[in-house]
Amino acid sequence: MQKLNRRLFVKRGLASLGALSLFSQIPGRLVAEAMANFNEIPIGFQTFTIRDMLGKDFPGVLKTMSGFGYKITEMCSPQGYAQLGFGFLKDTKPSDIKKTINDAGLSCPSCHFGYEEMTTKLDESIAFSQELGLSQMICSTFWLPKTSTLDEYYQHADKLNRSAAKIKQAGMSTGFHNHEMEFAMLEGKLIYDALMSKFDPELVKMQFQTEVINLGYKASTYFDKYPGRFISSHLSDWTLDKKEVAVGQGVIDWKEFFAAAKTGGVKNFFVEMNFDKFKDSASYIHSL
DSSP: OOOSSOOOOOOOTTTTHHHHHHHSSOOOHHHHHOOOOHTTSSSEEEEEGGHHHHHHHHHHHHHHHHHTTEEEEEEOOOOTTTTGGGGGTTTOOOHHHHHHHHTTTEEEEEEOHHHHHTTTTHHHHHHHHHHHTEEEEEEEOOOOOOOHHHHHHHHHHHHHHHHHHHHHHOOOEEEOOGGGGGEEEEEEEHHHHHHHSSOOOOEEEEEEEGGGGGTTOOOOHHHHHHHEEEEEOOOOOOOOOEEOOOOSSSSOHHHHHHHHHHHHHHOEEEOSOHHHHHHHHHHHHHHO
């Protein structure tokens, strides 16, 4: 999920020109194939940034999002996120949530869960996910304190690997969502790279949040670095001075992003921004 506090943006300099140059060197046929495959993937949205609106009119807001051109949505666990704005669904049957989503012309393949829900409360989370009709269960990071050691990250990764094996047996995939905290150095290693070395690549896939462009990290870099290791991505765009803008209006090279996403194995794209950015974001993505 998005954090209100942003760290110093690492200026890209000539990186944009370099990316465009690299992209232009890719054979036209391969670019066309990558974009054609992308166009077959339905664009989605994450519900966290509009949770207050959903709490007031769940069916109506979903229909509005569908009208913007979105086809899928990613929920947040009503139990795990009850105190963060999803308590209005806490006592609603997953099958009823699914019906409301479907009635709005949407489907819901993915949902965020807290780390405890993915480990100590896994059976309940799997049952909820199956009734909701999910194909992906996403761990919304470990939320470890800044004083944590790399070994503690490894221990949590091991636990998620074990949970992922059980989730796979239940017919679903496991994902891990990054925040800015994973793009910090710890004991001489970038936490994100350290986790990639510990997660079982066959069991835990990654959900990349493009917001870390504000720290100087591009999603395309990691899609290329770790081919096939990604399941989805959260899309947002930013200016050089870290102002959130609609997708296509900021510094991210989206043609490069979507071309690399195929290499990364990304199956779903979820725009996650303030409500006023959703319509223009969908229009831009559909225009590519």
